[in-house]
Amino acid sequence: MISKAIVKRVRLSPQKARVVAKSLRGSQIESAVNNLKFSNTKASKIILKVLESAISNAEQNPSVDIDLLKISKINVDKGPTMKRFMTRAKGRSNRILKPTSHILIELS
16 A cells, blocks of 8 residues: 655755655655654755655555555655845846755655
């Protein structure tokens, strides 16, 4: 049985989130939750919320044993980029790009 959770347009760079996601791929749920709780990054806090959502989605099915679940798939994709401008010297401006991410976690 597969249960999944998706969060879209998270204000987080996909490059930074993929570092955390790569370390969790294929691990048991209990060890993944412990790793995320003791990690000190913004990405780990967001991915922990998505993982807890996927776990609660799996609990809705009575035939699934929560202790045996593994992270079968975790994807961090690029979302839309917010574009902002900052004023600079001599009447110029610079573009500021604020990336977003889409995070998908599947448990099996």
